[in-house]
Amino acid sequence: MTAVLETQNLRKAFGGLIATNDVSFSLPAGARHALIGPNGAGKTTLVNLLTGVLQPTAGRILLQGHDITGLPSYKRVKLGLARTFQINQLFPDLTPLQTIVLAIAQREDAATGWWRPIGGRRDLVDEAEALLLQLGLIDVRDQRTATIAYGKQRLLEIAVALAGKPAVLLLDEPAAGVPETERHQILDVIAALPASVTLVLIEHDMQLVFRFAKTISVLVNGGLFVEGPAAEIARDPRVKKVYLGEEVVDV
Amino acid sequence: MSALLAYFKPDTSTASGTLLAPARWRPLEILFWLFALSLFWLAPSKVLLLNEIAILALFALSLDLILGYAGIVSLGHAAFFGLGAYVAGLLGKHGLHDPIAGLLIAGAVAALLGFVTSFLVLRGTDLTKLMVTLGVALILRELANKFSNITGGADGLTGVTMGPVLGLFEFDIFGKTAYAYSLAVLFILFYIARRLVNSPYGLLLRAIKGNALRTGAMGIPTDLRLVTIYTIAAAYAGIAGALLAQTTQFVSLDVLEFHRSADVMLVLVLGGSGQLWGAVIGAIAFKFMYDWLADITPQYWLFWVGLVLVLTVLFGRGGLIGFYQTGRDWLARRFKTGGAQ
Numbered sequence A: 001m002t003a004v005l006e007t008q009n010l011r012k013a014f015g016g017l018i019a020t021n022d023v024s025f026s027l028p029a030g031a032r033h034a035l036i037g038p039n040g041a042g043k044t045t046l047v048n049l050l051t052g053v054l055q056p057t058a059g060r061i062l063l064q065g066h067d068i069t070g071l072p073s074y075k076r077v078k079l080g081l082a083r084t085f086q087i088n089q090l091f092p093d094l095t096p097l098q099t100i101v102l103a104i105a106q107r108e109d110a111a112t113g114w115w116r117p118i119g120g121r122r123d124l125v126d127e128a129e130a131l132l133l134q135l136g137l138i139d140v141r142d143q144r145t146a147t148i149a150y151g152k153q154r155l156l157e158i159a160v161a162l163a164g165k166p167a168v169l170l171l172d173e174p175a176a177g178v179p180e181t182e183r184h185q186i187l188d189v190i191a192a193l194p195a196s197v198t199l200v201l202i203e204h205d206m207q208l209v210f211r212f213a214k215t216i217s218v219l220v221n222g223g224l225f226v227e228g229p230a231a232e233i234a235r236d237p238r239v240k241k242v243y244l245g246e247e248v249v250d251v
Numbered sequence B: 001m002s003a004l005l006a007y008f009k010p011d012t013s014t015a016s017g018t019l020l021a022p023a024r025w026r027p028l029e030i031l032f033w034l035f036a037l038s039l040f041w042l043a044p045s046k047v048l049l050l051n052e053i054a055i056l057a058l059f060a061l062s063l064d065l066i067l068g069y070a071g072i073v074s075l076g077h078a079a080f081f082g083l084g085a086y087v088a089g090l091l092g093k094h095g096l097h098d099p100i101a102g103l104l105i106a107g108a109v110a111a112l113l114g115f116v117t118s119f120l121v122l123r124g125t126d127l128t129k130l131m132v133t134l135g136v137a138l139i140l141r142e143l144a145n146k147f148s149n150i151t152g153g154a155d156g157l158t159g160v161t162m163g164p165v166l167g168l169f170e171f172d173i174f175g176k177t178a179y180a181y182s183l184a185v186l187f188i189l190f191y192i193a194r195r196l197v198n199s200p201y202g203l204l205l206r207a208i209k210g211n212a213l214r215t216g217a218m219g220i221p222t223d224l225r226l227v228t229i230y231t232i233a234a235a236y237a238g239i240a241g242a243l244l245a246q247t248t249q250f251v252s253l254d255v256l257e258f259h260r261s262a263d264v265m266l267v268l269v270l271g272g273s274g275q276l277w278g279a280v281i282g283a284i285a286f287k288f289m290y291d292w293l294a295d296i297t298p299q300y301w302l303f304w305v306g307l308v309l310v311l312t313v314l315f316g317r318g319g320l321i322g323f324y325q326t327g328r329d330w331l332a333r334r335f336k337t338g339g340a341q
Helices: A043-051 A073-078 A096-107 A122-134 A150-163 A180-191 A206-212 A230-235 A237-250 B002-008 B015-023 B027-042 B044-069 B078-093 B099-121 B126-146 B176-197 B200-210 B212-217 B222-248 B258-271 B276-296 B301-315 B319-340
Strands: A005-014 A017-027 A032-036 A058-063 A081-083 A168-172 A198-202 A215-220 A223-229
Touching: A005 A043, A017 A043, A017 A058, A017 A223, A032 A043, A032 A206, A043 A081, A043 A168, A043 A198, A073 A081, A073 B212, A081 A150, A096 A122, A096 A150, A096 B015, A096 B200, A122 A150, A122 B015, A150 A168, A150 A180, A180 A206, A198 A206, A206 A230, A215 A230, A215 A237, A223 A230, A223 A237, A230 A237, B027 B044, B027 B176, B044 B078, B044 B176, B044 B200, B044 B222, B044 B258, B044 B276, B078 B099, B078 B126, B078 B222, B078 B258, B099 B126, B099 B222, B126 B258, B176 B200, B176 B222, B176 B276, B200 B212, B200 B222, B212 B222, B258 B276, B258 B301, B258 B319, B276 B301, B276 B319
Parallel strands: A032 A198, A032 A215, A081 A168, A168 A198
Antiparallel strands: A005 A017, A005 A058, A215 A223
């Protein structure tokens, strides 16, 4: 079985600091994988390497068998690698409907049409509406994104990524900063994602990790510390020591 | 009749209706163009001023496409305006007297400069953009000054002769043909820009302006899309400059001066950037303000312009169009609540 997303000896050095140290992992289609690790473990750097924000010092990244190591971000998206951001990256002046229609139009190579009005392609608009409905955003469809509730913005962040119909979705702390009362909406949406999407969850929140992840990689000091099924990781005394220990104390 | 009324009252309850609504022409817009056309007969003594307004509006429209929609700041937009003016002037002087052909060539040459310089402009921060655009305009101005054997240098380019528009309408000393010609060009390019800003590409530009990190993460090659609009805007500015050269049959270094780049920015801020009508309304307001203030306080008119600019930026961020929209929405709300009680 070929891996959907694979890294081979990935390494990133900023001068003398090695932020990503020889990371190799391989995810099968439909994986529910979590990437965890204490602060400074190199989670963000790894995400930036995967998405093309940073170029690795050495190593390769394969997406569905294609070598994407040297590709710019937008081309990786085209090949099926989408992400959400830890801090919302949305269009404050556009409505959720406009945002999603644009994302779908981009996927369908229809985003450069400059003569016919936006909204003219009924199939795209219908798909956008269905997605907004699915994510519970239909009630804010026509409001400026800047004015909608934070929890809804987090959902829109996921919706934009889903609109591209990705093969792999990197969720970077999807529930970060969301008030407790709105969290369940985000958890429900993630739980309902189709198995055709391979999920990589970059998370701090252990409750969220153990609810969704079937497999977990623990990063420490830029390198893979352990990886394995979620239940094993939860029992692993070494992981508890470097990471979960502090969490348990915090809770 | 009911079909016509239905056109002006788009159904905003459905998703596609909401998206399509801004593309519908509003009655006020149509009235505006009819009124502008009627001035040809109603105010024949003002056509010279009206011609200048139409040209300034087109220039501001060009800046609006990059600044208002795509978020690219520029302090050197006169580079394209001036280049278009010199190209059209030189063509008129050296044998190509057909105005439309001259206009198209001037637009194409300006577009070429826009395309080439876009790669310099699109790297870096806003400050870099301001400096690069300013630098390009300064270089062009000095080149025009230096090659005075071609451009006429500080004395200006004289001897520009223009044939009749479409082979039918000779330019006259009162500027009547000039105004009709500029207004027609402005209308056509306004129409095209209006299609563009309401299209998927127009939305894409606004998205890039809003958050380029996100458009990249959506799979959009952000820089490539900005190159396109910068090139289009350069063509628009070049055509505006060409109109000035053709209708005045004279080109001076003034078309490349810094104050032109600054004025057009002022026009856009005054009218309201990010709205096509902001460029048009801003041009009208600016020219009339200039005309009126220069009349009463010839020496201090810039003082008043400065004051208006500061007040607009501080209190009416959407410019005059913003004031209009705020007022309209306020009235609509008042009317609605009043009706419900």
